[in-house]
Ligand SMILES: CC(C)(COP(=O)(O)OP(=O)(O)OC[C@H]1O[C@@H](n2cnc3c(N)ncnc32)[C@H](O)[C@@H]1OP(=O)(O)O)[C@@H](O)C(=O)NCCC(=O)NCCS
């Protein structure tokens with residue numbers, strides 16, 4: 001059986017006392033964020049990962065070793081990795097999500113922006129058929145963002161990230177499952193996981 005734990009937090013939960021559990025690499029990134037909302041989203045993502053793994057491995061949150069090395073350039077902005085578990089982190093608006101499993105997993109959430117430049121983004125991210133099937137009414141941004149989160153979930157599960165031409169991702173790759181997620185009103189989400197069977201999701205509020 002393929003199982004995934006999904007943890008959702010909201011930036012209103014952020015507390016100053018979270019920061020001391022971060023490692024020097026994370027503290028460096030935290031300090032570098034200029035906007036308070038970016039800081040809060042990053043801090044909450046780090047904290048959810050650390051506290052969930054701390055409970056799982058019966059260790060203090062600060063002692064969880066995380067590797068964020070980007071395989072492209074070596075900077076610490078890549079997929080977050082920990083020994084013995086597969087992870088995916090996502091942030092948008094007030095929401096932060098973390099997926100934990102024993103197989104490669106990708107999680108993406110996006111706040112739906114009704115004023116999104118759908119045509120511009122569709123040109124770089126959707127196939128011609130996907131663009132043609134977008135509704136022309138008020139649900140256009142929602143439909144586009146749903147398609148976007150599915151693609152992001154896939155490239156986050158494979159670890160390829162935005163190196164991949166999103167126009168070529170029109171469904172789950174062979175051996176992967178792709179699911180839409182319902183989160184908060186005004187947000188859409190998707191999860192991709194390397195599995196031959198649909199995963200069993202266990203969803204928690206952080
Ligand atoms: C990862 C990515 C697909 C998600 O972007 P997004 O929708 O803007 O942001 P999300 O909040 O959903 O996801 C961010 C999280 O994805 C994770 N992530 C970063 N790179 C990743 C990758 N290649 N694969 C999977 N997950 C990745 C990180 O954990 C990050 O969380 P963090 O801020 O705590 O470090 C996109 O930012 C990306 O591809 N970035 C890399 C682009 C690139 O190749 N840059 C050149 C590097 S040298």
Ligand SMILES: [Zn+2]
Pocket residue numbers: 070071072073074075077
């Ligand atoms: Zn890089």
